[in-house]
Amino acid sequence: MNDILAVDAQGVTKTYGSLRAVDDISVRVAAGEVYGVLGPNGAGKTTFLRMLFGLIRPDAGTIRVFGKTWEDSGVRVLDGVAGFIESPRFYPYLTGRQNLEGLALLDGGTPTGLLEEVLDVVEMSERADQKVGGYSYGMRQRLGVAASLLREPRLLVLDEPANGLDPAGIRDMRALVKRLAGRGLTVLLSSHDMEEVEEICDNVTIMTRGTVAFHGTIAQLRTMAPDPGHVLATTDDVRALKLAENRFAITVARDPGAALIVTGPPTEVSSYVGSLVSADIGLLALTPTRTPLEALFFMLTDDPTHQSLDRPAQLQDTLR
Numbered sequence: 001m002n003d004i005l006a007v008d009a010q011g012v013t014k015t016y017g018s019l020r021a022v023d024d025i026s027v028r029v030a031a032g033e034v035y036g037v038l039g040p041n042g043a044g045k046t047t048f049l050r051m052l053f054g055l056i057r058p059d060a061g062t063i064r065v066f067g068k069t070w071e072d073s074g075v076r077v078l079d080g081v082a083g084f085i086e087s088p089r090f091y092p093y094l095t096g097r098q099n100l101e102g103l104a105l106l107d108g109g110t111p112t113g114l115l116e117e118v119l120d121v122v123e124m125s126e127r128a129d130q131k132v133g134g135y136s137y138g139m140r141q142r143l144g145v146a147a148s149l150l151r152e153p154r155l156l157v158l159d160e161p162a163n164g165l166d167p168a169g170i171r172d173m174r175a176l177v178k179r180l181a182g183r184g185l186t187v188l189l190s191s192h193d194m195e196e197v198e199e200i201c202d203n204v205t206i207m208t209r210g211t212v213a214f215h216g217t218i219a220q221l222r223t224m225a226p227d228p229g230h231v232l233a234t235t236d237d238v239r240a241l242k243l244a245e246n247r248f249a250i251t252v253a254r255d256p257g258a259a260l261i262v263t264g265p266p267t268e269v270s271s272y273v274g275s276l277v278s279a280d281i282g283l284l285a286l287t288p289t290r291t292p293l294e295a296l297f298f299m300l301t302d303d304p305t306h307q308s309l310d311r312p313a314q315l316q317d318t319l320r
C-alpha cells in the first residue's frame with residue numbers, strides 16, 4: 001500500500017497586502033480519494049490551488065505533492081499532476097482533436113490510443129472533429145479534463161469544474177469525476193456547492209475567509225448538520241404559531257419574508273403539521289428550505305446572505 005499522500009499541505013499562508021487570502025491551512029489528500037475544497041466566493045480556494053500548481057508562492061508553509069516540494073524538486077513536483085485553474089483554454093478554430101494533438105505534441109507525444117481513450121472517457125469522441133468554437137461551455141470543460149488526462153496523471157486538480165454549467169452539464173461533469181475516481185485517479189476539486197461535494201467527494205475541507213472551518217469526511221459533516229427546515233404556508237399563521245408553543249422538539253418562526261419556517265426532526269414536523277390539519281388550519285405549502293448539509297455549510301461559512309432561513313435563532317417571533 002502506498003502511504004505517500006497525494007497532497008500534504010501544512011500551515012500554508014498567502015497574503016495580498018493586508019488580506020490573508022489563505023491563512024495557515026493544512027490539507028491532506030490521500031492517494032485514490034476524491035477530495036473537495038469547499039467554500040463561498042473569496043474563501044481562498046483558487047489561491048490554494050494556484051500555490052499547489054506553483055503559479056504563486058506561499059508566504060509560509062509547505063506543500064508536498066506525492067512527497068515532493070517545490071523547494072526540493074522544482075517543476076518535477078508536478079510529475080503526475082494535471083488539471084486546470086478556472087477554465088481551460090483552447091484554439092476555437094481548431095477541432096477538439098486537433099487541440100488535444102497539439103497539446104500532446106508539446107508534451108512530447110502520447111502513447112498510441114491514449115487520445116481516443118481520453119476522448120471516450122469524457123464522452124467527446126463524437127464531437128472531437130468539430131471546431132471548439134462551436135462547443136458548449138460544458139463540452140470545453142470536458143475537453144479540458146481530456147487534455148489533463150493526456151498526461152496520465154495520478155492527481156487531477158479541478159478548480160470549480162461545474163461552475164457556469166447548466167444542469168445537464170453539471171450532471172455530466174459529476175458523472176465524469178465519479179468515473180475517473182472509479183479508475184483509481186486521485187481528484188482534488190474546489191467547489192462552492194455543498195450538494196456537489198456531498199455527491200462526489202470522500203473528504204472535504206470547508207474554507208471561509210482563508211481559514212479552515214471544517215475538515216473531515218462527509219459522514220462526519222452529516223452528524224453536525226442541523227435539523228431540516230421547511231417553509232410552511234397556512235390559512236392562519238397566527239394560530240399555527242400558537243399551536244407550536246408547546247412543541248419543544250421543533251422551532252416555528254416567522255421568516256422576514258412572511259412565511260413560517262419549521263425546523264426540527266422530520267417525525268416532529270410531520271406530527272405538528274397533522275395537528276394543524278386537525279385544528280382546521282389549511283395547509284397551503286410545505287417545502288424544504290435547503291438540505292441540512294447546505295444549511296450547515298452556510299452556518300460554517302457565515303454567509304450573511306443566507307441567514308434568514310438557516311439561523312432560526314435570529315428569526316423574529318421565534319416560539320420555542
Ligand SMILES: Nc1ncnc2c1ncn2[C@@H]1O[C@H](COP(=O)(O)OP(=O)(O)OP(=O)(O)O)[C@@H](O)[C@H]1O
Binds near residue numbers: 045
Ligand atoms: N492576485 C491577487 N491580488 C489581490 N487579492 C487577491 C489576488 N488573488 C486573490 N485575491 C483575493 O484573495 C481572496 C481569495 O480569493 P480566491 O480567488 O482564492 O477565492 P475563491 O475561494 O477561489 O473564490 P471564487 O470562488 O470566487 O473563485 C479574495 O478576497 C480575492 O479577492
